[in-house]
Amino acid sequence: MNKLLLYLMMLPSGLWKRLGADTEQLRAILHAKLLMDDRKPLSFGANKGLERKRKKKKERKNTSFITVLLSFFMGMIYVFPIIMVEANPVIGLAMFYSIFIVFFTFTLITDFANVLVDTKDKLILFPKPVSDKTIMLSRLLYIFIYIFRLAIPMSLPAWIVFGIIKGWVGVLWFPIPLVFLIFVAVFLVCGFYLLMLRLSKPGKFQDVLNYAQIGFSIVFFATYMLSSRMIDPEALQKLDIQVFSWAKYVPTYWVAASWTWIEPSVEVIEGTRWLSILAVVFPLFSLWATVKYLAPSFVKGLVSSDNVNTEKPTAKKSAKEIKSQNRVYRWANMFNKSDASKAGFIITWLQTNRSRNFRMRVYPTFAYVPVYFFYVILIDRKPFMEVWNNLPNTKNFIILLYMTTFVIMQGVTFITMSEHYKASWVYFSSPLQKPGEVIAGAFKAMWVKYFLPFMIAIGIFVVYVWGPSKIWDVILATINITLFIIAQMYFGNRMLPFSQKEQIKDKAGKTMIRMLLIIVLMGGLGLLHGLTLLMWWLKLIFIVLSAIMMWMFYDSLKNTPWEKLKTVED
Amino acid sequence: MESIITIRSLSKRYGEKAALNNVSLDVYPGQIIGYIGPNGAGKSTTVKILAGIIQDYEGEVTVDGMKLSDNVLAIKSKIGYIPELTELYDLLTAREYLKFVGKLYHLSDDVIESRATSMLDSFGILDSIDNRMDGYSKGMRQKVLITSGLLHNPSIVIMDEPLSGLDANAVIMVKELLQVLKAEGKTIFYCSHMMDVVERVSDRIVLIDKGEIVADGTIDELRKDSGDSLEKIFSKLTSNEDIALKAGSFASLFKNQEEETGASDE
Numbered sequence: 001m002n003k004l005l006l007y008l009m010m011l012p013s014g015l016w017k018r019l020g021a022d023t024e025q026l027r028a029i030l031h032a033k034l035l036m037d038d039r040k041p042l043s044f045g046a047n048k049g050l051e052r053k054r055k056k057k058k059e060r061k062n063t064s065f066i067t068v069l070l071s072f073f074m075g076m077i078y079v080f081p082i083i084m085v086e087a088n089p090v091i092g093l094a095m096f097y098s099i100f101i102v103f104f105t106f107t108l109i110t111d112f113a114n115v116l117v118d119t120k121d122k123l124i125l126f127p128k129p130v131s132d133k134t135i136m137l138s139r140l141l142y143i144f145i146y147i148f149r150l151a152i153p154m155s156l157p158a159w160i161v162f163g164i165i166k167g168w169v170g171v172l173w174f175p176i177p178l179v180f181l182i183f184v185a186v187f188l189v190c191g192f193y194l195l196m197l198r199l200s201k202p203g204k205f206q207d208v209l210n211y212a213q214i215g216f217s218i219v220f221f222a223t224y225m226l227s228s229r230m231i232d233p234e235a236l237q238k239l240d241i242q243v244f245s246w247a248k249y250v251p252t253y254w255v256a257a258s259w260t261w262i263e264p265s266v267e268v269i270e271g272t273r274w275l276s277i278l279a280v281v282f283p284l285f286s287l288w289a290t291v292k293y294l295a296p297s298f299v300k301g302l303v304s305s306d307n308v309n310t311e312k313p314t315a316k317k318s319a320k321e322i323k324s325q326n327r328v329y330r331w332a333n334m335f336n337k338s339d340a341s342k343a344g345f346i347i348t349w350l351q352t353n354r355s356r357n358f359r360m361r362v363y364p365t366f367a368y369v370p371v372y373f374f375y376v377i378l379i380d381r382k383p384f385m386e387v388w389n390n391l392p393n394t395k396n397f398i399i400l401l402y403m404t405t406f407v408i409m410q411g412v413t414f415i416t417m418s419e420h421y422k423a424s425w426v427y428f429s430s431p432l433q434k435p436g437e438v439i440a441g442a443f444k445a446m447w448v449k450y451f452l453p454f455m456i457a458i459g460i461f462v463v464y465v466w467g468p469s470k471i472w473d474v475i476l477a478t479i480n481i482t483l484f485i486i487a488q489m490y491f492g493n494r495m496l497p498f499s500q501k502e503q504i505k506d507k508a509g510k511t512m513i514r515m516l517l518i519i520v521l522m523g524g525l526g527l528l529h530g531l532t533l534l535m536w537w538l539k540l541i542f543i544v545l546s547a548i549m550m551w552m553f554y555d556s557l558k559n560t561p562w563e564k565l566k567t568v569e570d
Numbered sequence: 571m572e573s574i575i576t577i578r579s580l581s582k583r584y585g586e587k588a589a590l591n592n593v594s595l596d597v598y599p600g601q602i603i604g605y606i607g608p609n610g611a612g613k614s615t616t617v618k619i620l621a622g623i624i625q626d627y628e629g630e631v632t633v634d635g636m637k638l639s640d641n642v643l644a645i646k647s648k649i650g651y652i653p654e655l656t657e658l659y660d661l662l663t664a665r666e667y668l669k670f671v672g673k674l675y676h677l678s679d680d681v682i683e684s685r686a687t688s689m690l691d692s693f694g695i696l697d698s699i700d701n702r703m704d705g706y707s708k709g710m711r712q713k714v715l716i717t718s719g720l721l722h723n724p725s726i727v728i729m730d731e732p733l734s735g736l737d738a739n740a741v742i743m744v745k746e747l748l749q750v751l752k753a754e755g756k757t758i759f760y761c762s763h764m765m766d767v768v769e770r771v772s773d774r775i776v777l778i779d780k781g782e783i784v785a786d787g788t789i790d791e792l793r794k795d796s797g798d799s800l801e802k803i804f805s806k807l808t809s810n811e812d813i814a815l816k817a818g819s820f821a822s823l824f825k826n827q828e829e830e831t832g833a834s835d836e
Contacts, residue, residue, distance in 0.1 A: 325666070329679070343673035346666070347659065354661040354702070422657040426718070428623045430674035431647035498659060 001065055002034040005149075009141050020133040029130075029138040034145070038065075072153035074103070082161045089166075090268050093177075094247060094256035096158055101181055101188075101252060106216050107150060108189045151182055173262055177255045180283035184251065187286035190294040210356050218367040254278040335444045340432055341558075344441025348415055348497045349449060358414050365410045366454070369403045395533065397462045397470060401477035402526055404458050408451040408485055415442055416495040424499035435496055436560030442497040443489055443557065447482065455481075476532070476543050480525045483550035487521060490557045495566045572635075574599045574726065574757050575620065580629035581781075582615050589615040590627070591781035599725075602748060602758040604772030606765070606800075608808045612781040613761045614654060617728050620759065621651040633726070647675060650724030654731045654761075656711040660703035664690060664714045667703065668721060675722035682721065689717040693740065708735030716744070727751060728759040733767065745771055769800040779808045 009030060010016075013023045081095035155178055163171040196208050247253040248269050258279035260266050332345040352358050377387055377396055418424075427435065459474040525546075532539040575597035582590040590612045597603055607613050618624045619631060622642045631638040633645045659667060665686065672682035690696045693713040703711060712735045719727065733741050748758060748771050762768050768775060769789055777785035777792075784807050785792055792803055805813050 329669075339673045339676045343670050346673065347662070347670050350662055350666055351659060418659075420657060420659055420661075422655060423659045425623065425653055425657060426671055426674065429621045429646060429649070429651040429653075430671070431643040431676075432674055433643055 001068070002031075002038065005145055006030055006034060009145065016137060019137060020131065021137045022131060022134050025130050025134050026138055026141075029134070030141060030145075033138075033142050068149055068153045071150055072156055075154040075157045078103070078154070079157045079161050082158045082165070089259050089263065089266055090253075090256045091247070092256075093259055094250070094253045097177070097181055097252035097255055098250065100155060100158075100178075101185055103220075104151065104154060104182070105185045105188050105192075106220060108147070108185060109192055109212070109216060147182060147186070151178070169262060173259075177258055177279060180279065181252070181255060183283040183287040183290070187290045187294065190290050194294060194297060207356075210359060214360060214363045217364045218371075221364070221368065222371045248272045248275060251278070251282055254282060331448060332441075332445075335448060336441050338437050340434070340437035341441035341444070344438035344497060345445045346441075348442040348445035351418070351498055352411070352415065352445070352449065355418070357417075357419070358411075361414050362407065362411050362450070365406045368406055369400075369454075369458075372403060372406075373400050392466055395530070397466050397473065398477075398526065398529060398533075400458060401455075401462060401474060402481065402522075402529075404451065404455050404477075405481050405484060405522070407454055408446055408481070409488065411446050411450045412443070412485060412489055412493060415446060415497050416493055416500045418498035418500070421499055421501050424496055427496050427499065434559055435562055435565050436494075436558045438496055439489065439494060439560060440554065440558040443486065443554075447485070451481070451485070472536075472539050472543070473529070476529055476539060476546065479543060479546045479550055480529065483546055483553060484522050484525060486550060486553040486557055490553055493566075494557070494560050494564060500566075571598050573597055574634055575759075576630075576632040577616075578630045578632075580616070580619065580627060580631060582612075582619065582624065582627045588781050590619075593629075593778070593781070593783055595776065595783065595786070597757060597759070599757050600752055600755045601773045602752055602760055602771055604768035604775040605759060605761045605778065606763070606768055606775065606804065607778035611778045611808070613778060614730060616778070617651075617730055617759065617761055620726075621649055621728055622646045623651075647722065648725050650719040650722065650727045652716055652719035652727070652729045652732050654734075656708060656715055656735070658703055658711055658714060658718075660706070660711070663700050663702050664695070664706075664717075665699045667714065668718055671718045672721055677722060685721055685723075686717060689720065690714070693717070693743070709737055709740060712736055713740065724756070726757045726759065728761075730761045731763065732760075733762070733764060741767075765799070765801040765804060775800065777804065777807055784808070 006027065010023065010027055013026075016023050016026060078096060078099045081092050081099065083092070155175075159171070159174050162174050192212075196212060199208065253269075253272075254275045256279075257268055257272060257276035260268060260273060260276055328346060328349050332342045332349070336342045336345050352362075373396075376399055377391070377394075378384070427438065432438065455474070455478055459471075459478075462470050462474060528542060532542050573596040575595070577593060577595040580590055580593040580595075581588065593612070593616065605613055605616070615624065619627050619638075620633070622638070622645060625639070625642065633641075634648060636645055638645055659670075662670065668686040669679070669682050672679075672686070677685075687696060687699065690699055690713070693716075695710050695713055698706065698710065703714060706714070712732070716729075716732060719729075732744055736744065745767070748760070751758060752773075760768065760772060772789070774788055775785070775792060776783060785803070789800060792800070796803065796806075798806070
């Protein structure tokens with residue numbers, strides 16, 4: 001596929017030459033970038049299994065092809081509104097365009113960072129005799145390829161369905177408004193990045209971007225999960241376009257309204273036929289504004305953020321930062337007896353504060369808990385207030401309490417991994433008697449940081465809604481989850497913190513079996529907790545037994561000897 | 571004098587390949603040993619065994635009268651290891667990292683703080699102690715690495731290419747440091763490719779090639795027969811080919827091409 005893309009990009013090489021680029025260099029740069037794309041890890045989060053399978057081969061290949069395939073499958077999700085085209089093409093298309101532009105813009109925002117904030121260009125290309133024009137053009141063409149690779153497969157399923165419904169006219173017409181929409185999307189992305197650059201302090205750009213990405217992934221997830229619960233598909237099929245009169249203020253509606261040029265008899269919102277002119281005017285205005293204003297100041301902003309990254313840091317720490325640092329040491333001393341545990345606690349606390357990869361993987365799960373909760377309680381598609389008022393009569397608090405496991409479970413899985421896993425030599429050269437003590441310290445850091453505050457918040461909510469008697473359930477759930485997490489670490493993750501490569505090999509499915517056992521254990525604990533709702537004294541017995549088991553597992557984890565430790569193989 | 575490190579018939583294999591083949595060596599207290607050899611000769615393997623990182627080897631290693639295989643922890647606490655790769659948890663600041671390492675050696679907070687600050691001050695990077703190390707230059711990281719290796723006041727110091735990335739002043743400082751450590755009676759195991767430095771700082775030079783010791787003695791003893799520099803002795807003992815000849819043929823590659831293009835231009 002890369003060869004084809006490269007061939008297409010280099011077709012107008014006469015034009016590139018006239019624009020002042022060296023076509024031989026241009027081809028070489030694009031070729032190298034496309035090759036690197038193929039070897040990058042996948043950016044979609046959902047392919048861990050796939051990633052692991054591919055890991056068996058020595059090198060990564062065809063990442064871009066797989067990305068295309070995944071975009072295609074994602075595109076299938078957006079086909080849904082197109083089916084409504086039968087009833088009213090304008091509303092159907094407007095919904096499709098809205099979903100498309102939202103997902104497309106978000107994907108660009110989350111992914112573009114890697115494409116645009118690539119400082120390697122500066123290190124590798126700038127010392128070589130390559131002209132500015134060639135570098136600029138190579139970046140532009142690369143971005144074009146990137147967008148092309150994303151947009152085509154994303155819209156392909158809808159294109160096909162639309163073609164089936166509307167025939168050849170539909171097939172030919174479909175991509176034209178999409179191109180206009182892409183202009184709008186690029187405008188939005190550039191605008192967003194510029195805003196981020198403005199709002200963030202120099203050097204913090206990456207961090208702000210990171211939080212924005214986390215925010216988006218939560219919005220994604222919440223919309224995806226909850227929209228299917230909130231919208232009644234039957235009501236949609238009988239839709240009356242006049243109900244959607246607010247839609248006339250939305251740009252995607254203007255673009256959709258342009259279908260009236262092909263099929264003038266289509267019903268639109270009253271008095272909005274003229275809006276279809278905006279379908280052309282608005283995207284072209286976006287394109288013009290992007291090229292004229294946004295892109296140049298954007299490039300300027302990026303360059304300065306690059307510079308900040310390479311500058312020697314001299315700034316002193318603020319009093320606030322030092323205070324929070326001292327708090328970590330105070331807590332490390334409070335929660336741990338041995339020095340090794342303290343070391344494990346400190347490094348885990350500090351690293352998890354700062355590792356972008358860790359934050360990206362763990363922080364969104366905080367939002368998953370309420371989202372999943374509402375997903376579960378809204379399962380009957382009843383009005384929200386009715387469900388809310390009926391909540392104290394249900395046993396849903398058990399689900400809510402046990403859902404707090406998500407965050408810390410995700411957390412303990414990733415504290416063993418780091419880009420700088422080789423830095424773990426320091427554990428091996430130091431006189432560490434039992435590595436289990438470091439692991440125990442790491443566990444405590446995770447518990448204090450990612451479980452306790454969350455459980456307190458959820459606990460207060462549960463007591464507020466279901467009454468003070470549920471405090472015993474909060475305690476039991478806390479003990480059970482702690483037991484569960486320690487068991488998970490004991491059976492699956494007995495590794496030193498930040499000592500493993502980002503992806504580790506599964507050995508003969510052993511880990512899988514262990515993890516299954518843990519899930520069975522968790523399910524068992526939840527069921528038992530459910531049983532205690534029948535008899536109050538059962539709860540007390542359960543609390544005591546669980547606490548004893550928790551202590552036994554913790555003790556075994558803490559005493560893990562070197563021989564039982566999983567280390568990276570090479 | 572009794573040796574502080576005794577290595578007897580040390581062998582280590584990686585699959586088919588022998589990294590170390592029957593190496594025996596005695597190191598005496600207060601000595602600086604220059605441990606040199608080409609890439610893949612077995613230097614890092616020896617050093618990693620001594621530092622207790624590699625534990626599946628054949629043969630016997632004794633440090634300060636204790637068998638390494640039976641007393642790994644006690645020996646590790648006597649050794650300060652400064653590895654070749656500047657691998658650090660660089661999301662931490664230097665202060666945080668040194669506190670973390672200090673805890674692994676059971677040092678008290680006060681001791682860590684006072685040693686870390688004065689060592690980094692000597693290296694001239696105290697100003698950056700509270701900055702994250704991902705913004706550090708290679709030399710600054712190397713300085714933190716050296717500090718982390720010496721923090722617990724070890725009696726044996728193992729340095730694997732300690733000068734890489736350091737600026738000229740820091741190189742001078744490390745060389746001075748080696749002499750100060752030696753004067754304090756510490757034993758230093760110094761691995762490097764930089765022959766001129768090894769020649770100047772070492773009391774004794776051990777040359778290893780293909781997992782075996784091929785030369786062992788003071789620089790004067792090694793020179794005795796040929797009078798050559800350490801660089802020449804090194805290349806004679808470790809390379810079967812004439813390196814000067816190879817460099818010549820490398821350079822002539824451009825010469826031939828220039829002649830060809832010159833001819834075609836005409």
